[in-house]
Amino acid sequence: MADLEAVLADVSYLMAMEKSKCTPAARASKKIILPDPSVRSVTQKYLEKIGEVTFDKIFNQRLGFLLFKQYCEEISDEPIPQLGFYEEIKRYEKLETIEDRRKLAREIYDNFIMKELLSHTHTYSKEAVAHVQKYLTKNEVPAHLFEPYIDEIFTRLRGDIFRKFVESDKYTRFCQWKNLELNIQLTMNDFSVHRIIGRGGFGEVYGCRKADTGKMYAMKCLDKKRIKMKQGETLALNERIMLSLVSTGADCPFIVCMTYAFHTPDKLCFVLDLMNGGDLHYHLSQHGVFNEQEMRFYAAEVILGLEHMHRRFIVYRDLKPANILLDEHGHVRISDLGLACDFSKKKPHASVGTHGYMAPEVLSKGTAYDSSADWFSFGCMLYKLLKGHSPFRQHKTKDKHEIDRMTLTMNVELPDNFSNELRTLLEGLLHRDVDKRLGCRGRGAEEVKGHSFFLGVDWQQVYMQKYPPPLIPPRGEVNAADAFDIGSFDEEDTKGYKLTEKDQELYQNFPLVISERWQAEVSDTVFETINQEADKAEAKKKSKHRKFDLDEKDSDCILHGYIKKLGGPFASAWQTRYARLYPNRLELHYESSSSKPELVLMDHVEEINSELTTFKGEQSILLRTKEGGRVVLTNQDEIGLKEWLHSLRTAHKGSVELLANMARKAGKIYGTDMDANNRQLTQHNSPLASRSTNGT
Numbered sequence: 001m002a003d004l005e006a007v008l009a010d011v012s013y014l015m016a017m018e019k020s021k022c023t024p025a026a027r028a029s030k031k032i033i034l035p036d037p038s039v040r041s042v043t044q045k046y047l048e049k050i051g052e053v054t055f056d057k058i059f060n061q062r063l064g065f066l067l068f069k070q071y072c073e074e075i076s077d078e079p080i081p082q083l084g085f086y087e088e089i090k091r092y093e094k095l096e097t098i099e100d101r102r103k104l105a106r107e108i109y110d111n112f113i114m115k116e117l118l119s120h121t122h123t124y125s126k127e128a129v130a131h132v133q134k135y136l137t138k139n140e141v142p143a144h145l146f147e148p149y150i151d152e153i154f155t156r157l158r159g160d161i162f163r164k165f166v167e168s169d170k171y172t173r174f175c176q177w178k179n180l181e182l183n184i185q186l187t188m189n190d191f192s193v194h195r196i197i198g199r200g201g202f203g204e205v206y207g208c209r210k211a212d213t214g215k216m217y218a219m220k221c222l223d224k225k226r227i228k229m230k231q232g233e234t235l236a237l238n239e240r241i242m243l244s245l246v247s248t249g250a251d252c253p254f255i256v257c258m259t260y261a262f263h264t265p266d267k268l269c270f271v272l273d274l275m276n277g278g279d280l281h282y283h284l285s286q287h288g289v290f291n292e293q294e295m296r297f298y299a300a301e302v303i304l305g306l307e308h309m310h311r312r313f314i315v316y317r318d319l320k321p322a323n324i325l326l327d328e329h330g331h332v333r334i335s336d337l338g339l340a341c342d343f344s345k346k347k348p349h350a351s352v353g354t355h356g357y358m359a360p361e362v363l364s365k366g367t368a369y370d371s372s373a374d375w376f377s378f379g380c381m382l383y384k385l386l387k388g389h390s391p392f393r394q395h396k397t398k399d400k401h402e403i404d405r406m407t408l409t410m411n412v413e414l415p416d417n418f419s420n421e422l423r424t425l426l427e428g429l430l431h432r433d434v435d436k437r438l439g440c441r442g443r444g445a446e447e448v449k450g451h452s453f454f455l456g457v458d459w460q461q462v463y464m465q466k467y468p469p470p471l472i473p474p475r476g477e478v479n480a481a482d483a484f485d486i487g488s489f490d491e492e493d494t495k496g497y498k499l500t501e502k503d504q505e506l507y508q509n510f511p512l513v514i515s516e517r518w519q520a521e522v523s524d525t526v527f528e529t530i531n532q533e534a535d536k537a538e539a540k541k542k543s544k545h546r547k548f549d550l551d552e553k554d555s556d557c558i559l560h561g562y563i564k565k566l567g568g569p570f571a572s573a574w575q576t577r578y579a580r581l582y583p584n585r586l587e588l589h590y591e592s593s594s595s596k597p598e599l600v601l602m603d604h605v606e607e608i609n610s611e612l613t614t615f616k617g618e619q620s621i622l623l624r625t626k627e628g629g630r631v632v633l634t635n636q637d638e639i640g641l642k643e644w645l646h647s648l649r650t651a652h653k654g655s656v657e658l659l660a661n662m663a664r665k666a667g668k669i670y671g672t673d674m675d676a677n678n679r680q681l682t683q684h685n686s687p688l689a690s691r692s693t694n695g696t
Contacts, residue, residue, distance in 0.1 A: 030190070030211035032526060034176040034534045035637065038561035038578070042640040043175040045559060045647065046182070053166070055158040062519040063177050066527065071170040072161070080161060082153045085112045089146040096466055101141040108146065109136060124152050143460070173531065177522075182639045184513045186262040191271075193219060200338070202226050202236065203267070207274060213525040217259065218275070222268040224503065225494035233506055235338060236268055240510060242340040243270060245312050247514050253465060254305030256325060256335040259517040263510050265499070275333055277326030277473035284321055284388065287471060292422055294470035295385045298324065298332055299378075300454065300462045305334040306378065307445035310371040313344035319377035320357050321384055330469025343370045355400045356380065356390035360408050360432045375439035375448065379429025386422075387415070391430065408432075421453040556582055559647045561640065563588075565598075566615060566632035574616070574634065581644075583651055586631075600631055602655035608648050612641065621645050 047053045058064035072080040088108050095101045109132060116122035122129070128148040135145055165171055191208040198205035203222040210217060227236050240261050247257035260271035280298065284290075290298070302324060309316055317339040325335045341348045347368035351358070359376035361369040383391045392406040412430050414423050428438030428451070435441070439448045449459060461467060522530075559581040564574040565588055577588040577598070588598040606626045612619040615632050621644060623631040635641040 032180070032212045032522075032530050034173075034530060035179050036562055037169075037172050037176060037538060039179045039637065039640060040172045040175040041560045042637070042643045043179045043182075045643045046639050047175075047178065055154070055162040058162075058174065059154075059157070062516065062523045063527070064174055066523060067170045067174045067177075068162075068165055071165045071168050075168055075170060076161070076164065080157075081112070082156050082161075086150065086153050088112070089150060092146065093143050094464075096461065096464065098141060101145075102139070105136065105141045105145060123156075124149060128152055173534070176534070179637060179639065181513065181515060181518060183637055184260075184518070185511070185638075186260055186269075186271075186513075188264060188269075191217075191219065197276075200336070202230070202232055207276070208271070210271075210521070213521055215521050215525060216274045218256075218272045220270040220272060222270075223494065224263075224266055224268065224499055224507075225497045227268070228497050228499065228503060229494055237506070237510070238341070239338045240268075240270070240512070242314060242337040242342070243272075244512055244514065245314060245342070246309060246337065247517060249516075250308075251516075252305060252308040253331070253463070254301050254333050255308055256333045257514075257517065258512075259514050259521065261510055261512040263507050265504075268507065268510060272335075273333065275325035275327050275335065277328055277330065279326070279335075280321035280324040280332070280385065282322075283326065283471055283473075284385065289388045290385045290470065292386070292419060295382060296453065296457075297467060297470055298385065299382055300457055300459075300467070301332050301465075302334060302378065302381075303445055303448055304459070304463060305332075306371075306374055309334075309340070310374070310444055313342055313370075314340050315343050315348065315369070315371050316340050316374050317348075317353050317362070317377075318357075319374055319381050320354050321381060324381075326469075326471070326473055328473060328475065329465075330472040331465050353377070355403045356392050356407070358404070358407065361434055363404050363408055369434070371444065372434045372437060372440040375429055375437055378439075378448075379426050382429070383412075383426060386418075419453075421451075421455070425451050425453040558582065558651060559644065562635075563644065564618075564634045566620070566634070571632070572616075574618070579633075579644075581647055581651060584655055586648070586651075600625075602652050603659055605652050605655075608645070608652050610649070612645065621648060623648070 044053060051057070059068055069083060072083045085108075088104070088111075092101060092104045092108060095104060113122065113124075113129060113132065117129070125148070131148045132145060135142060190211050192211060194207040194209070196204050197207050197218065200220075203220065203226065205218055205220045208217050208219040209215070222236055227233055240258075243258035243261070246252065246255050247259070251257075256273045256275060258270050258272050260269075262269050262271075302319075306316065306319075314337075316334065316337070318336065319334070323334060323336050324332050326332055339352050347370050349366055349368045351362055351365065353362060353373075357377045357380045359369065359373040361367045362373050380390050380392070390403075391412040392403050392410065397403060412426070414426060418426070425438070429448075431437040438451065439445065441447055443450075448454075449457075557580050560579060563577055563579040565577050567573065567575045576591050578591060580587040580589070580597075584602050586600040586602075588600070590597070600623065604625050604627070605623050607624045609622040609624075613622045614620065615622075615634070618634040619638070619641060620632050620634040621641065623633075625631070633641075633644065635644065
């Protein structure tokens with residue numbers, strides 16, 4: 001029966017893999033619905049506050065670039081050739097062969113430079129032209145050939161073109177997508193979880209499929225009770241920090257990166273790149289040892305993964321074949337950052353890792369180390385790929401103390417059949433003296449890449465994964481042990497452990513969305529489909545809600561958009577309103593009637609709570625009026641709700657200060673107690689104000 005279950009689990013998993021390669025509309029079982037365009041107001045306020053409404057910030061985001069491009073191609077009144085020029089330059093930079101570069105370089109020069117020079121319309125600098133001509137006359141086509149033009153193109157796009165984009169519907173759509181991104185709160189319901197593909201000290205790894213885009217991921221689930229039992233809270237939180245550091249910014253195709261982190265009452269979940277080709281330890285047992293040329297391929301890709309970490313001041317500390325995973329094409333990534341450590345401020349000195357791969361300085365108690373430890377482990381791993389065992393387990397000893405003793409004292413004897421280049425590489429990496437070790441003499445990965453063993457390797461080609469892998473994992477197979485062999489944890493182990501409120505507080509900041517990776521996922525899958533559906537829905541809705549249209553340039557409106565107000569009999573139901581906040585009032589417009597809006601006058605408000613308050617299970621804004629009433633507002637948009645709170649408090653404070661100033665000035669002019677008169681004035685209860693505070 002267990003065999004049948006394992007087969008069914010494999011079939012379900014493989015079917016999900018195939019389904020993920022179908023068209024986006026078919027592979028998404030859950031629809032993304034963009035928020036109403038009115039979120040532009042509140043989202044722009046938030047983005048301005050954090051300095052994100054600039055050309056560079058928006059253009060360098062995947063979705064921002066796509067929408068800016070759509071504006072230039074579909075909406076702009078005048079042609080914008082600069083964008084086409086930029087895209088051609090980027091296409092040129094990605095080309096692999098000299099022949100392809102020469103051909104495209106000539107096309108770019110003819111179409112975007114020479115044509116304008118001949119017609120005297122070339123507005124770029126003489127220096128940029130001279131830079132390109134210098135190389136082309138020598139028939140040279142380096143990757144940076146058109147680099148001077150990039151800055152000048154950006155300068156032109158930053159001006160009027162970007163300003164008009166921000167005034168357009170395409171920027172509104174950008175705000176809708178950003179609002180959606182900023183409010184992502186994942187649960188297990190957002191994924192279809194498939195078979196187990198691995199197990200570690202704190203939990204399991206599963207194949208899974210994101211419901212709204214159909215993208216396949218690996219989900220690493222750590223059991224909170226098991227973490228508590230093993231006192232591993234610091235390790236678990238550290239892994240999340242390390243994954244966020246390597247996954248943010250420039251992409252690295254040689255590290256298993258994270259897109260999301262979230263947690264449930266029982267689990268901590270990391271959503272990671274799915275590598276379905278097995279690990280090098282597994283393939284070593286299936287394929288046998290690798291020859292020097294095959295090993296060089298894996299070594300080169302792992303070097304670039306380590307370089308990415310070390311540039312971020314991260315030492316990995318657990319390099320071994322079992323942690324090097326293959327994708328379906330045979331390229332590799334470093335996985336499992338559970339022991340990785342940030343050494344930017346303080347060097348670690350803990351003895352952690354796998355015996356037989358740990359560097360001497362890691363084994364020496366109290367000795368501080370940095371990325372040096374990884375280059376020693378790298379040497380051990382390469383040796384194992386070639387010989388089938390660690391250099392310090394020559395006699396198949398399993399005694400950890402003996403392995404550690406040999407690591408600290410033994411000079412590794414290399415086989416005679418190793419080439420001279422390989423011998424000097426391994427001798428350099430396995431040097432016990434850190435200062436003499438290859439990779440630790442001041443230039444890091446560059447030293448290793450420059451070794452004669454890698455002579456002739458084009459590192460740009462390695463980065464672009466253009467070298468053919470020596471081993472391509474079998475297609476249509478899971479390339480992992482079956483669920484029965486992987487096993488499961490004994491729940492009896494954690495039976496006596498209970499998770500307290502204090503335990504859960506440790507993880508309150510655990511959830512994370514890596515923006516650039518989420519945007520890449522969306523743009524590669526459902527972006528066009530969702531935009532088309534939103535365009536249709538908004539076109540229908542627009543004709544019905546023209547009364548809410550607002551020319552922001554001609555208005556003193558601070559903020560506007562949909563919000564929910566607690567109202568109805570006994571103030572028991574949330575009612576949707578279209579809110580407009582002005583310096584002296586809040587207008588709450590009815591969605592489906594032509595009635596006058598409810599008004600909340602700022603001079604009638606006694607207090608607005610400084611923090612969000614929970615009402616009927618929702619985070620809410622509470623306004624208390626001078627007549628003893630209250631106005632309660634909420635929104636599913638967490639970012640937007642905080643912006644409403646901030647803007648309401650600012651408007652209220654401004655109103656109070658304005659009244660106080662008016663009272664003081666009047667007092668000086670008339671010599672009367674205007675403060676008392678002002679108090680009487682503000683206690684006047686207008687019919688509209690009372691309607692907004694009595695719960696209806």
